[in-house]
Amino acid sequence: MKVLLADAFEKAGLDALASLGYEVQYHPGCGTDAIPKLVAEGTPRVLVVRSTKVPAAGVNAAADAGVGLIVRAGAGVDNIDVGAATMRGVRVANCPGMNSVAVAELTMGLLLECDRRLADQTIAARGGSWNKKEFAKARGLKGMTLGVVGCGAIGRAVIKRAVAFEMDVVAWSRSITPEHARDLGARWGGNDTPALLSLASASHAVSIHLPAAADTNRLIGKTFFDAMRPGSYFINTSRGSIVDEAALRDAVRSKGLRAGLDVFDNQPPAAQAEWKNETAALPGVYCTHHCGASTDQAQEAIARETVRVIQVYAATGRAENCVNPAG
Numbered sequence: 454m455k456v457l458l459a460d461a462f463e464k465a466g467l468d469a470l471a472s473l474g475y476e477v478q479y480h481p482g483c484g485t486d487a488i489p490k491l492v493a494e495g496t497p498r499v500l501v502v503r504s505t506k507v508p509a510a511g512v513n514a515a516a517d518a519g520v521g522l523i524v525r526a527g528a529g530v531d532n533i534d535v536g537a538a539t540m541r542g543v544r545v546a547n548c549p550g551m552n553s554v555a556v557a558e559l560t561m562g563l564l565l566e567c568d569r570r571l572a573d574q575t576i577a578a579r580g581g582s583w584n585k586k587e588f589a590k591a592r593g594l595k596g597m598t599l600g601v602v603g604c605g606a607i608g609r610a611v612i613k614r615a616v617a618f619e620m621d622v623v624a625w626s627r628s629i630t631p632e633h634a635r636d637l638g639a640r641w642g643g644n645d646t647p648a649l650l651s652l653a654s655a656s657h658a659v660s661i662h663l664p665a666a667a668d669t670n671r672l673i674g675k676t677f678f679d680a681m682r683p684g685s686y687f688i689n690t691s692r693g694s695i696v697d698e699a700a701l702r703d704a705v706r707s708k709g710l711r712a713g714l715d716v717f718d719n720q721p722p723a724a725q726a727e728w729k730n731e732t733a734a735l736p737g738v739y740c741t742h743h744c745g746a747s748t749d750q751a752q753e754a755i756a757r758e759t760v761r762v763i764q765v766y767a768a769t770g771r772a773e774n775c776v777n778p779a780g
Contacts, residue, residue: 522762
C-alpha cells in the first residue's frame, strides 16, 4: 500500500511505515498546491497531513487518484475540507488526545507568562534595564479562579495541572455534567451560553479549549469580553477562529486584560513567513507560534497513532478515529 506524507513526520513513524511494507512517499513542505500533482503521480491509498491544507480541489484530486483515507497527524481537522471528502467517499481520521499534555503544558506556561511577564522581564534585562520595582508586581496563580472552556482531552489535562497549582477551576462544556466536573476536581460551570458568560465574569483567568466548528466561530466575542473582570487573563491555545480578535484588542486596551495566544485567525499556513498582527503587537499580549503540540513527546505519540490508524485501515478497511461518515 502507498502512503503519501505531505508534512514533516517523525523518523520513528517513517521507519515504522516502511517496516510494515508500505511504500512511503515523503514530501514534507510540499504545500497545498502540490498535492493534486503528487497524488496523481504517486496514486497513494492514504494521504497524511499535519498543517498542509487540503481544500476541495485537493480532496477531489486525491479521490480521483484512489486515496481512500486522509489522516490528520494531530487533533483538529479544520485544514481538511471534510465535507468534500464525505461527498467523494473519502474517510478523514485524526489522532485525538495525543498532543493534550503538550498543549496543556503550554497553557500553564502562558498563564504564568500573563502573571509574571517573563518575556517582558527578559526583554528589559537584555536591553540593559533592571526593574524589580515594576516586575515584582504579580498576583500568583494559587487561589485564582480559572474558567476552562471545553473539556475534551486538552481541557481535562489543563484542569489536572491547574488543580496542582491550587487554582479554583470552573469547567464549562456543551456536554459536561456536575458529576463529570466534580470527578475532574473542578466546579461545574454549566453548558449553555448564559453559563459561559457567568464563567467569564466569575473567573480571574479563562482558557479556551474548543474545536473549530460552525457553532464555535467567534463564540468568544464582545459580549464575553465585556463580562470578564478588568485585569483578568485570557488564554487561547485552540483555534484562532473561535475568538473575535478585534473584541479582544478592545478588552486589552480598555480593561487591562492580558492575553496568552498560541493561535491567530490570520496566522500564516507556512512554518516560516513574514507576519504582522494587530493583536500580537499590543502590550500585555504574549504570543507563541501555534506550537502547543510541538514537543518531542507529543509528536512521537502522534506518529505512533498515525501509523496505527494506517495499519488498521490497511488490514481491515476500517478508518479508526473517523470524523466523517464517508463510505
